[in-house]
Amino acid sequence: MRLYYELAKRSLKRQTAYRAANWAGLVTNCFFGALRSYVFIALYAQQPEAAGYDLIDSLRYTWMTQGLLAFTFLWGWWDVANTIRTGQVASDLSKPFDYYAFWLSQDLGRALYHLLFRTVPTYAIGVLLFGLGLSSDPVAWGGFLASLLCAALVSFAFRFLVNLSAFWTLDARGVAMIANIFTTFFSGLLLPIAFFPDWLRVIALALPFQAMIYVPTAIFLGKLTGWSLLLALGEQVAWFVVLALFGRILLGAATRRLVVQGG
Amino acid sequence: MRDDIAVYLRLCSADMRSQMQYRLSYTLFAGSTFVSLFLEFVTIWVFFQRFPSIGGWSLGEVALVYGLASICFGLAEMVSGGFDHFSSLIHRGDFDRLLVRPVSPFTQVFSQEFQLRRFARISQGAVVFLIGASLLDPRPAWTAADLAYLVVAVLSGATVYIALFIIGATLCFWTIQSTEIVNVFTHGGTEMAQYPMSIYPGWFRHFFIFVVPLAFVSYYPALNLLGRSDDLGLPDALRYLAPVAAALFLAVARVTWGFGVKHYQSTGS
Numbered sequence: 001m002r003l004y005y006e007l008a009k010r011s012l013k014r015q016t017a018y019r020a021a022n023w024a025g026l027v028t029n030c031f032f033g034a035l036r037s038y039v040f041i042a043l044y045a046q047q048p049e050a051a052g053y054d055l056i057d058s059l060r061y062t063w064m065t066q067g068l069l070a071f072t073f074l075w076g077w078w079d080v081a082n083t084i085r086t087g088q089v090a091s092d093l094s095k096p097f098d099y100y101a102f103w104l105s106q107d108l109g110r111a112l113y114h115l116l117f118r119t120v121p122t123y124a125i126g127v128l129l130f131g132l133g134l135s136s137d138p139v140a141w142g143g144f145l146a147s148l149l150c151a152a153l154v155s156f157a158f159r160f161l162v163n164l165s166a167f168w169t170l171d172a173r174g175v176a177m178i179a180n181i182f183t184t185f186f187s188g189l190l191l192p193i194a195f196f197p198d199w200l201r202v203i204a205l206a207l208p209f210q211a212m213i214y215v216p217t218a219i220f221l222g223k224l225t226g227w228s229l230l231l232a233l234g235e236q237v238a239w240f241v242v243l244a245l246f247g248r249i250l251l252g253a254a255t256r257r258l259v260v261q262g263g
Numbered sequence: 264m265r266d267d268i269a270v271y272l273r274l275c276s277a278d279m280r281s282q283m284q285y286r287l288s289y290t291l292f293a294g295s296t297f298v299s300l301f302l303e304f305v306t307i308w309v310f311f312q313r314f315p316s317i318g319g320w321s322l323g324e325v326a327l328v329y330g331l332a333s334i335c336f337g338l339a340e341m342v343s344g345g346f347d348h349f350s351s352l353i354h355r356g357d358f359d360r361l362l363v364r365p366v367s368p369f370t371q372v373f374s375q376e377f378q379l380r381r382f383a384r385i386s387q388g389a390v391v392f393l394i395g396a397s398l399l400d401p402r403p404a405w406t407a408a409d410l411a412y413l414v415v416a417v418l419s420g421a422t423v424y425i426a427l428f429i430i431g432a433t434l435c436f437w438t439i440q441s442t443e444i445v446n447v448f449t450h451g452g453t454e455m456a457q458y459p460m461s462i463y464p465g466w467f468r469h470f471f472i473f474v475v476p477l478a479f480v481s482y483y484p485a486l487n488l489l490g491r492s493d494d495l496g497l498p499d500a501l502r503y504l505a506p507v508a509a510a511l512f513l514a515v516a517r518v519t520w521g522f523g524v525k526h527y528q529s530t531g532s
Contacts, residue, residue: 009384021443024443024444025443027444027447028443028444028447028451031447031451032451032454033456034467035451035454036469038462038463038464039310039317039458039462041462042317042318042458042462043310043313043314043317044314045318046314046315046513047314047315050314051313053526167352174288174291174292177291177292177295177296177299178291178295180299181295181298181299181302182296184302185299185302185305185306186298190302190303190306191306191309191310195309195312196309197309197312201308240526
């Protein structure tokens, strides 16, 4: 356990080396946050409410999802695929640790960094620019934090699967491009899933992507309370278990046929 | 100048042939880009399921604005891949090689990479534009003059984005790395230009009219095609100024580039 804690800590520290990139990312998140806020302000000028969301809900939603983008790291994580391509994976697999936990702990360390230095500042800037305010309900906060952890786990399990495709294709980018289409649209990043027409919402809620961004954000907004909050958390855990199991099975299959060249 | 164009065309056609060697990867990339961009437009459609308009603009009208922005950005991405990926040239020290060749470095960078796969965004923009035109009520009666205006507007809009790519590349002379901040203006600017300008607050709007003239990419051309007057009350003549704004902005970019080349220090290796 100690090993994985150290791995997570190192990974967090490593992130602090990319300070300029984090600033640039923060500016980008805030620009898109502001842009989408103006769209919502124009939309709500005509009516006070839509799909159970009022203007302030939609603005909070916008800024929280922008803040969570780096935290869930949905786009462009190739660390595992890169080690498969370079052959480094052979050495990693032969070391005396659990390969899955090795990567998971590093990703959780990274996620914590992004939570502190991206999610929090992005939302804080949203509060300053658009007067978003915060929830004062302790249950919503507790649920939100639990849901964030689950979101990080589900997101990792899914990205790990995408990366594993490199064992078969060498270049995971093709699979990743198709995966990106789903994650971007069905995670609720572009707009609240509550806004979707019924048939589209049914599809979105049956997929794991909503567990990465939509669920924690909806809890943060106080849209999921009581039993529905617990149910949503349970669903997140279930998605993590399913995706992680699938990842481990695939990893086993991949290592059995792994051939590393060179020496 | 004419030699530059000949060199550009020659290098681009070679690049295109090489890209078509990887047909499967091209098809996959273009196909998935098309779908993901199309879902972006589905988002706007979803908004219209819940709200009657965006700032007084109907779905068809917004689709027109969106389509124009997407076409212009796609065109610019396609022809100026060299500037888009300029940082790697600086990073590896490869820019030195360009300086000793008998063609201007500007032309050489311009013709580094003709990105055929960007056709996906252009065609997505065109499809959305056509959907928008078919949704308009009453049906627009566009004349040959309107179509000529459309062509000029698209070329001007693409020029504004090309100038942005050039400015972004120029920054790499100092930063060495790619500067993600430029993405705010290119990708962020495209998303901004996909909605009618009138929904944005004053300072934001003025910045994108007078400093980075992205308002000329989609908002003013759409006003003209729709026969609408400016929601912002600015003079109607602005909609004919797209080529002027684009030319001015390109000139600024070209001067900045020249300044950057003059101050270039190789990373060596």
